[in-house]
Amino acid sequence: MAVKTNGVVDGILPEELMKLLLSLATKWGDGLDLKNLKVHHLSGAMTNEVYRISWPTKNENVPRRVLVRMYGEGVDRFFNRDEEIRTFECLSKKGQGPKLLGQFANGRVEEFIHARTLSAEDLRDSEISSLIAAKLREFHNLDMPGSKNVLLWDRLRKWLNEAKGLCSPEHLKEFSLGNLDKEISLLEKELPTESHDIAFCHNDMQYGNIMIDDKTKAVTIIDYEYGGYNPIAYDFANHFCEMTANYHTDTPHIMHFNTYPDLEERQRFVRAYLSSSGNQPSDEEVKKLVDEAEKYTLANHLFWGLWGVISAYVNNIEFDYMEYARGRFKQYWLRKPELLGASDDLLHVDGSAEPIHISPQ
Incomplete structure (x- = not known):
């Protein structure tokens, strides 16, 4: 065969x-x-x-x-x-x-699950989006064995070391990898990590990892390779970022951040998540989680940016990993001043709010 x-x-x-x-x-x-x-x-x-x-x-x-x-x-x-x-x-x-x-x-x-895998368009369907939110709440409520400590920061540092060991001098310079350890420490310090908001997260909530039975409306989340305990806001951040992707086009590596879900769409998703337990959340509860998720998009950009750099050197699947990484890092530097503020202690080493080599478009 x-x-x-x-x-x-x-x-x-x-x-x-x-x-x-x-x-x-x-x-x-x-x-x-x-x-x-x-x-x-x-x-x-x-x-x-x-x-x-x-x-x-x-x-x-x-x-x-x-x-x-x-x-x-x-x-x-x-x-x-x-x-x-x-x-x-x-x-x-x-x-x-x-x-x-x-x-x-x-x-x-x-x-083989007899349900269909979602398409990029499905994530923007309000009914399907609410079903995904409720399923994600169920997923987060699972009590999984092993360490329940946040894995995000250690994984980022591990991947950064992997990337440094693989990269050419040109890519080390282009992606400012020598300075990313400071960025990771900054995010770990600045982003909220309250213990009661830590749960077993999927960490890769793209449409290809979600299936639905159109008759019963049952949603199944699959592919747990990156799963582990993290702030639940990180799973939201990842899912919102993935709403800008379509991996079934001629340019699957390009994420269209101009289609990032607006505030109303993000609030609707979070409200559906919180209300799936049977209790209606307050506007303040929804706002808090939406705001936290927005800040965690920064960690998500670094996470998948490093993933792209490493994959470009080790994986033979036909996908432009390096260009994908460029897009994620570019988005990180573009959003960082807005989400964390551009005070002196948050500026980049050259005094700007983004690295010299990857300026936002």
Whole structure:
């Protein structure tokens, strides 16, 4: 079965994956002939390669479907794969997301969820947006094993060190990586991190990680690779930023920040989140969380900017990671004076509110 993906040898699905699929088919009584496998690449993934694989069953009208996730190159630089698998299994047991069906050397097989993945346009639909908000509240209420300390700042520092170790001198200078440790410390100091607002966050709330059953209106959040405990405002910030992205265009790396959700849209989302518990929040509660989320967009820009720089050096997926990183860093320096104020102690080392090498358009 010819497929272009990481972990594929000479265009053939890995033998270990073939054996796993045969084992699953036998377990389900399908009598699989590998020649009957149908492989469909699912676009939009930027960390892994994702495929829907199907084959006929004894009931010819109902094919068997599974989802295969081929791990991207260098993903171990971003997170611990063993911890991510434990998170995946734990969430599955809690009724969140698909079941893990099996693992092989460079990937895994998951239950195929019979729901559609959201599109970029869906995030702007007020009804769907409210359903996402309620599901996110449910997700944040999960009690997950492991450390409940905020992971954002340590992860940013780890990724910064990774980026410095990979980058050419030109990119080190362009992205002012030598000064980003100060920026991370500044954000850690300035952004609110009240303990009662810390929860298990998804940290990658883009439309491709959200599914919906159009009949039942049930929403499922998938792909927990970046999951961990963080301020809930960070998940909102990430989701709002992702509302400017469309990864199914000719330029998927470009985020259109002129389409960033306006205040009314952000307030509506936060209100739907808070009211999903059955209690109506006050205007002050909504404003507080909206304001916090807005400040956390700065951390989100650094997070995905560093991700883009590292990915450009280690990942072979067809995506312009470096240009994506430029866009995120540019947005960071553009918004920082507005969100944190441009007082002397918040200025950049050259005395401006943005770095010399990445000036906002």
